[in-house]
Amino acid sequence: MNLSTLSCPCHNSLIPRSKFISIEVKLHPFCSSSFIRDDRWFQYWTMTFLNGSIDPNPPFYWTDFRKNGLKFFNYVKILCDFVNITLSDIMNSYQEEYFFSSQPITQLEFDGITHDWKYLVEAQVEYNEKR
Numbered sequence: 001m002n003l004s005t006l007s008c009p010c011h012n013s014l015i016p017r018s019k020f021i022s023i024e025v026k027l028h029p030f031c032s033s034s035f036i037r038d039d040r041w042f043q044y045w046t047m048t049f050l051n052g053s054i055d056p057n058p059p060f061y062w063t064d065f066r067k068n069g070l071k072f073f074n075y076v077k078i079l080c081d082f083v084n085i086t087l088s089d090i091m092n093s094y095q096e097e098y099f100f101s102s103q104p105i106t107q108l109e110f111d112g113i114t115h116d117w118k119y120l121v122e123a124q125v126e127y128n129e130k131r
Helices: 039-044 065-096 107-130
Strands: 014-016 098-100
Touching: 039 065, 065 107
Parallel strands: none
Antiparallel strands: 014 098
């Protein structure tokens, strides 16, 4: 048996992307700061007095940030949590998908494929932002 071409059948034609691609997502530093993650910071905004009473309507002028600061930080916390969960879901589903190639590919072809994947992930993130 004399073959003119070398054939090397692949045993693993389906490979999870997580085996060879690692993606790290970085949120804005504010989303991981103590302003958002530390509940003690939120206690500042409740206007708790030394005797333990709470003033639900502190007598600050309407432009004083202390008047509505708690609402602002709660909304930012909700937004940061939502973005973190959404990005985690996108990245997990992306890395659970499989790469398939019935034949060996060159490094240049592989680089092109992974470059396309990068733009698909970015497009998915942008799509979720607009929803």
